[in-house]
Amino acid sequence: MLKLLSALSRSQRAYVFLGIDLALIPAALILTYGVQVLPTSALETLRVSLPILPYLLLIAAALSKSLGLPNIQLKAYERFGIGLTALYALGLSVALAGLSWIAGLKLPIGTHVIFGLCYFIFVVAVRIVLLQVVTAMYRRAEPRSRVLIYGAGTTGTQLAQALSAHDSIDPVAFVDDNTSLQGMLLAGLPVHPPARITQLVRDRRISRVVLAMPSLSPPKQAQIARRLQKMGLEVQVLPSFAQLIGEEALIDKLTPVAPQNFLGRKSADGGLEKACQSYVGRSVLVSGAGGSIGSELCRQIMNCRPTRLVLYELSELALYTVHQELTHLTEGMGVEIVPVLGSVTDARQVRKVLADHHVQVVLHAAAYKHVPLVEANPLPGLANNVLGTRTLAREASAAGVERFILISSDKAVRPANVMGASKRMAELVVQDLATRHAETVFTMVRFGNVLGSSGSVVPLFQDQVSRGGPVTVTDVRVKRFFMTIREAVQLVLKAGAVAQGGEVFVLDMGKPVPILQLARQVIESAGYSVRDEVNPDGDIEIEIIGLRPGEKLEEELTLNGDLIGTRYQKIFCTHEKHLSEIEVASLLRGLRQALASGDEGAARALIARWVEGYGENGAGRKRL
Template identity: 45%
Template sequence: MNTDKSAKRGSGSFLIRAFLNLPRFQKRIVSVLSDAFFLFFAIWAAFALRLEQHLWLPTREQLTVAAITVVFTIAVFIHLGLYRAVIRYLGDRAFLTIIYGVIASSVSLIILGYLLQVFVPRSVPIIYGALAFLFVSGTRMGVRMIVNHPKQMAKEAVAIVGAGETGMQLASALEQGTEYRPVVFVTFDRANHKSMINGLPVVSINHIAKHMPKYRVQRILLALDEHSQIDRKNLLKQLEPLSIPVQTVPSMSELVAGQARINDIRDLEIEDLLGRDPVRPDSAVVAKSLYQKSVMVTGAGGSIGSELCRQIIRHRPRSLVLFEQSEFSLYAIERELSAINRVEGLAVELHPLLGNVSHRRRCESAMRAFGVQTVYHAAAYKHVPLVEHNVIEGVQNNVFGTWHTAEAAIAAGVERFVLISTDKAVRPTNVMGASKRLAELVLQALAQRQNKTVFSMVRFGNVLGSSGSVVPLFRDQIRDGGPVTVTHPDIIRYFMTIPEASQLVLQAGSIGLGGEVFVLDMGEPVKIADLARKMIHLMGLEEKTDSNPVGDIEVTFSGLRPGEKLYEELLIGDDPQGTSHPRIMMAREVYLPWEQVEDFLSQLQRASQAFDCGAIIDVLKNAKTGYAPNGNLEDLVWCNGQSDVVAADRQDDKVHRLSV
């Protein structure tokens, strides 16, 4: 029996494939013949129903009227373009075409009956019109369903969270696509539970756990309207236990700007992992400080620097100087900004410059050449283990790069200079944090030494999505099958997004008066192990543990890396001062006079020139940075024999001095 059914299905699918493989002209001939047959049948059925005769036979005159009506109707369909429509992609306009054609056909039946004096009861054209529409549209709908059903079933079943405008657009786009098949809407309005939207069932978020298996959902897509008052933190808490991959769609602003399409499905926005509302800048204040100004961004190709450039250019500065050491990074950001400039008609002058921030004359000549008024100093080495392994380069870039760029800004008459700092500068346990704290002290001292250039610093926590961030690292590890490596079970960090960090920098650059260290009220810190587990669950997988040995991804702990500490802080003191922005605070911290800072810089310079990493560590400890290393010196060159060379050099210097 099953063999017979399979044979029938096979022959049916063979006929469908044969029809689909016909040339376009032959398909149209088949459609015309099919319509002619069903139109004749509709006329016969209309008379038979009206006259209540199951075996009604038409007269010659009635047959003539029927034939003319059918020919006329086919001609109308041809004129309206019905046979040019591709059946598998049939839309609403095709059905409107059928309605117009059927109305014209019914009217022609009435007129022909009157002109040829043929008996056509008044209700027959109405019955005929209804039947003709059903047959003509029904055959097309049936063919479309037969052709598309296997393709639809091959798509991945998805649930759309959000039954608003964004959700509707997404469902419509996915129906036309080839990857996903929407099967259910998830709503936050309890009153809409068990209703229907666009032919799809709607379930309440409170019943999502029950209905996801029912509709065999393989993926959940967030399509939340931009201004919807949805608590995303609670939403993710409800979705996390389902172990179904959760992804999102572009925001409405991206769609309007043409930066993305509604069906550009992507991984969860990293803001969703924060569990708090993003910080919004005071746009008016920021715009006033940037509009028609000449602005320079150092490290313009980095994760923070590039986002700064994207936001600055939209405030329409007169010119934007991109200062970057990496050729490829500079090329990439200049190309992206040129596209934004052209598409949005911003008319901003872009100047891509290759250069090293440690070269003071290069920085000064660039600032003078383009009349730079504001500098955002984002150039830095910020990866803790790498700087720990490359002490001299880290100090040269982070400390001397900041100093030389700042001195160049003073000499060139720059109005504002903003340093991008880090929470690791607070009571640092690593060279990177100590170098950034010393860079802060340099700028604080320069702010006291002169009053032409306003210096300010912005300190924030880990930036989600930046180079070295744990989020893309965890995502790659999960996709590779694990394990996800976390350094310590109790390690916590403050987090923010790249756009958020950049907005804070722009805000601080607008309100700084000189020498301030600005910090962000970042809410509660995030436990890294919990973040890793949340990402595993939201990517549709289960954590592999002793109690769940059949899980997908294991979380392992590798131990703290060189210079790393369990808890990061944003303030050295405990008495922050408020600012004009409710989420930005100003740290009250000690600073050193320029003479003392200059002495430390001289010591650091001599130690760097001698390639003496031990002496560099001593200077960083003595420079009032609060540096307290939690391990041994880890510089790769120093630990592999360079210390012997330094000791020999010192001995040679000693012998030379004695001989003299």
């Protein structure tokens, strides 16, 4: 039957409705005559009326077609369709009265009124019955999604009413935290406490949950959604009325608070000043040019108008992105942009690039910097960060490069992890070259965590907030130095300009910032509150997850604590003891052997031997 109904065209369905409506006319006449006290019986009165019945049917067909009544879909047959039916029944009553008068039938006026009422009731009733029958057939033929509505407020009950007539969705029940609603029937559905969700899902075969609580904060909605998704349920969120009518369009365009707003001190942003003189008119190579630091180095160097900027990058996507951006920025500046796809560990390619483009300044920002990833993959981290630095620095010296600036990290000072140790080993390599190759100025720049860089803590916290939390902090005692990307890059370029060779430059970054405090600031800057013992109804919780392997409570900036001022107020340098040429050669030989054999234990032992302070806080030593 369902296949037959589905095969009917729209015009064919209209004729079916028209036929049903015409067939109801005799039935309405019989009922009309039967409920009245007439001189003759109902059947006799109908027999006498038979001569006018064909004319009445013709008039009914014409009137129905003109009103468009057969073309109204069953599911759309509401107030408008009922109104047309009433007008149609009134027209037939008038037609019956006129035909009866012409035929000489002496029927009371009330007969025509009752006929109109009976016919109206018949047509409406048949439409309602047909709708229920057809809906039941479709529901039986196609599986329906059984839905649980989370939230029994006004929005939830309106949703239940709207879904009750849906072809493929079957609302089953409500759940709500409001104890005053639990146990009630709303929109024909029972209201249950959230604790019964598991039982409801199992007993009522529920596959989807709709969160109908638009007034609830997004973090709390996200928390509920994640809890339900872990149960294997599909979760959908009903938007607020403001979102539906577009009032919240502006909110979609708002961006998270800029990371530099969490610096906790005045930004040391004084411009490059005279530092640009060291880069103007020169051919500059930036390794790791597609990274957070590397790309900002490129942007600021552009302001110094070098003749050529070589973008050396391992990631194709990162290289493409930064090249596209800089190409637009350099229009009309006369600066040649050269994208080079390759690794700094490839000595032959490095040598060719330096020679072909007559590189005079190298800014080495290429490195694996994410502590947990390098800790889990120590050999690739050491190969890239140590041997890559060795290759690029040695080839730069051989090519007669004027300046070589290594981007280092405060994690290189008494490191507790492989990443920090690899940066310290890179520093030792550069310090060794600085003592033996006076024609190239080798220097290092060491700074703390860069706010807003890829993988840094603020974007991580903001992402966790957007997902409803929790925001994870490793330890309540953890503190870090922070600086902005702009500050970090200015430090690099200024240090490169004043370097004499072999120094380590650091920035005065003020006092270290507690990470727990930073987490609170990120949550509150997003407009939410912290959920803790003091505020159990807050939006987002801060979860303490414990120190990760290789993580320290606090970082340091220098090994000896001695800082020497420079001509830049916020920039200091320090001269730290370094290994001899023989010791560096031994270090590199041992590292190559460990890499060749894939021996992580040997690599860690090598770090412990040559890197001062490695594992002193216990984080590194436990892994040996």
